[in-house]
Amino acid sequence: MATPGVGAACLAPSAAAAPRRRAADPARACSARPRLSLVRRRCVAELSREGPASPPLRSPAQQLAPPVVPGFLAPAPQAPPTLPDAGVGDLGPELMLEGIVEDSVDRTVIVASEQDSEIIDAKEQFPAKVTRSIVFVTGEAAPYAKSGGLGDVCGSLPIALAARGHRVMVVMPRYLNGSSDKNYAKAFYTGKHIKIPCFGGSHEVTFFHEYRDSVDWVFVDHPSYHRPGSLYGDNFGAFGDNQFRYTLLCYAACEAPLILELGGYIYGQNCMFVVNDWHASLVPVLLASKYRPYGVYRDSRSTLVIHNLAHQGVEPANTYPDLGLPPEWYGALEWVFPEWARRHALDKGEAVNFLKGAVVTADRIVTVSQGYSWEVTTAEGGQGLNELLSSRKSVLNGIVNGIDINDWNPTTDKCLPYHYSVDDLSGKAKCKAELQKELGLPVREDVPLIGFIGRLDYQKGIDLIKMAIPDLMREDIQFVMLGSGDPIFEGWMRSTESSYKEKFRGWVGFSVPVSHRITAGCDILLMPSRFEPCGLNQLYAMQYGTIPVVHATGGLRDTVETFNPFGKKGEEGTGWAFSPLTVDKMLWALRTATSTYREHKPSWEGLMKRGMSKDHTWDHAAEQYEQIFEWAFVDQPYVM
Numbered sequence: 001m002a003t004p005g006v007g008a009a010c011l012a013p014s015a016a017a018a019p020r021r022r023a024a025d026p027a028r029a030c031s032a033r034p035r036l037s038l039v040r041r042r043c044v045a046e047l048s049r050e051g052p053a054s055p056p057l058r059s060p061a062q063q064l065a066p067p068v069v070p071g072f073l074a075p076a077p078q079a080p081p082t083l084p085d086a087g088v089g090d091l092g093p094e095l096m097l098e099g100i101v102e103d104s105v106d107r108t109v110i111v112a113s114e115q116d117s118e119i120i121d122a123k124e125q126f127p128a129k130v131t132r133s134i135v136f137v138t139g140e141a142a143p144y145a146k147s148g149g150l151g152d153v154c155g156s157l158p159i160a161l162a163a164r165g166h167r168v169m170v171v172m173p174r175y176l177n178g179s180s181d182k183n184y185a186k187a188f189y190t191g192k193h194i195k196i197p198c199f200g201g202s203h204e205v206t207f208f209h210e211y212r213d214s215v216d217w218v219f220v221d222h223p224s225y226h227r228p229g230s231l232y233g234d235n236f237g238a239f240g241d242n243q244f245r246y247t248l249l250c251y252a253a254c255e256a257p258l259i260l261e262l263g264g265y266i267y268g269q270n271c272m273f274v275v276n277d278w279h280a281s282l283v284p285v286l287l288a289s290k291y292r293p294y295g296v297y298r299d300s301r302s303t304l305v306i307h308n309l310a311h312q313g314v315e316p317a318n319t320y321p322d323l324g325l326p327p328e329w330y331g332a333l334e335w336v337f338p339e340w341a342r343r344h345a346l347d348k349g350e351a352v353n354f355l356k357g358a359v360v361t362a363d364r365i366v367t368v369s370q371g372y373s374w375e376v377t378t379a380e381g382g383q384g385l386n387e388l389l390s391s392r393k394s395v396l397n398g399i400v401n402g403i404d405i406n407d408w409n410p411t412t413d414k415c416l417p418y419h420y421s422v423d424d425l426s427g428k429a430k431c432k433a434e435l436q437k438e439l440g441l442p443v444r445e446d447v448p449l450i451g452f453i454g455r456l457d458y459q460k461g462i463d464l465i466k467m468a469i470p471d472l473m474r475e476d477i478q479f480v481m482l483g484s485g486d487p488i489f490e491g492w493m494r495s496t497e498s499s500y501k502e503k504f505r506g507w508v509g510f511s512v513p514v515s516h517r518i519t520a521g522c523d524i525l526l527m528p529s530r531f532e533p534c535g536l537n538q539l540y541a542m543q544y545g546t547i548p549v550v551h552a553t554g555g556l557r558d559t560v561e562t563f564n565p566f567g568k569k570g571e572e573g574t575g576w577a578f579s580p581l582t583v584d585k586m587l588w589a590l591r592t593a594t595s596t597y598r599e600h601k602p603s604w605e606g607l608m609k610r611g612m613s614k615d616h617t618w619d620h621a622a623e624q625y626e627q628i629f630e631w632a633f634v635d636q637p638y639v640m
């Protein structure tokens, strides 16, 4: 494999031919008083320019601002508006987009530095010390489109950050596949569309928008997002044009803050782009190769969030010209498969790797747990990117995911037949009985009900469950699995159900309500993941008084403390984290758990209550993200 060093960045073009930046057009600045509902946004936009940007890159407006003291919200600058409201289309022929077409007329842009006495004091109102404009870019976000944990995180972390005072936009595709269409019903056409020159043509995308829970949800619309199947593939496997689909997403996401007037304001050039997984990984490459050399986005930064290194967006090297990137930037995406992975003797293994591009060019890198941030730097966990990630250790951090406790709350959950809380667990036993009824299993309180929920993927260790089932089915237990994915495992779940009708249920499919009922109704949740960057199901389980039995890896090891009856009061643990990952060890952990369930009721209740009392909200994680953003803005942005 080629050494995928950060040195690839040296291949950046020179900025010698940077075109003149168009001056802000005062005629487009609205002199009218903004609607009251806009006041908070304006305030956030103003404050967001006051972060500790690196001196040489400060915009003229920022140079007029008072000196910045971290954590201190200085008053807004008294200068005339200088933030350009222009997209790439305004910046000259060197930049590649063909221009912005606006359907609506008479739009006004209220620029961020306009004064208004009604502006509220963000410091008093919001927990964040410094508020920013944050742009999430993702392949999925619940409730619009979700295939797994990425969707959960991108559907909830942005809301948590907005609640802390940030101005937050999420940019994702507008998937229309029949089943998800209704989720976009409240998103309206913005009147903006752009043409993206890539893949040998000019591809028009349009933007839809919904403002919900204080977040601007922006949906990129293109015919390639309208097709039956799941988000990334169908029964025949992954879609062959995924590279094209997510290239469009990344270009569109770079334009959105410059051209979309959301609630009357553009986001502008001083943003933190939070790019999630490979689908969004071209964003930092585009910022560095196609914007910053021309004076755009020099005040922005990017944070790559790695939810799962298993998917990197790797395609043959000859697709590079399709991406519309300057030829000199090939090195940033360059990827060479090791010899053993090549198909034949003449195969040179040359490829382009989207995720690698972001690892090279992002200003900060976050993995979704601390454990995983170490694992990705090892040969065992780094999926080929370990050396490169090690070379970026100084900007690599781990932050354990939070959960959306509005959605996952046993006291209010709309999917549950009964509700319960840490103070009154009686509803949980009723949820178990209802689940047993729903599944057609014998309704018995005394039998431990074990659950599994997840994508049927190599990552999740389904093969271990498969190997353990004959042993497990000899015991007095019940087992329910909910999952979809690998057709081999789907077939196995169906046949296991017919072999063990009294004990095993295999629900093949994707159903959010069923996943909630399993989480509440089971006694134990099993997660024998081979690797797990964070894992959300064990957090949901603990929140619902269901005891996690997990392989001690990544985020599972960080979040599940093995039961120790002799531990200090309150620190006796929340579940079982077993290691190494073998069938025997997994069976040992399950047997220990089931015998504790049967024979040590007070200990079991203690386990339930400790898990339910943990703070799994996003608050702590959101604060840690803010710290990462601040560090990113202290540093220079990635340039050639």
Ligand SMILES: Nc1ncnc2c1ncn2[C@@H]1O[C@H](COP(=O)(O)OP(=O)(O)O[C@H]2O[C@H](CO)[C@@H](O)[C@H](O)[C@H]2O)[C@@H](O)[C@H]1O
Residues within 6 Å of the ligand: 147, 148, 149, 150, 152, 153, 307, 308, 368, 401, 453, 454, 455, 482, 483, 484, 509, 510, 511, 512, 515, 532, 533, 534, 535, 536, 537, 555
């Ligand atoms: N058949 C089904 N029906 C209904 N719901 C289903 C389902 N299959 C899965 N889900 C849901 O999908 C989510 C799975 O989240 P996880 O974090 O456990 O794993 P995932 O590997 O998808 O996420 C990746 O990203 C997340 C987020 O960062 C990391 O936590 C994780 O380690 C990483 O692998 C849960 O909400 C679960 O209930």
Ligand SMILES: OC[C@H]1O[C@H](O[C@H]2[C@H](O)[C@@H](O)[C@@H](O[C@H]3[C@H](O)[C@@H](O)[C@@H](O)O[C@@H]3CO)O[C@@H]2CO)[C@H](O)[C@@H](O)[C@@H]1O
Residues within 6 Å of the ligand: 147, 148, 149, 150, 151, 232, 233, 237, 238, 277, 278, 307, 308, 311, 455
């Ligand atoms: O939220 C769940 C996960 O969603 C993402 O993973 C998807 C991945 O990004 C897609 O590319 C696709 O993966 C396919 C892969 O590209 C292909 O080579 C082949 O191996 O089949 C895969 C399955 O179709 O689907 C993944 C979801 O199944 C996200 O990147 C992960 O972090 C999330 O865990």
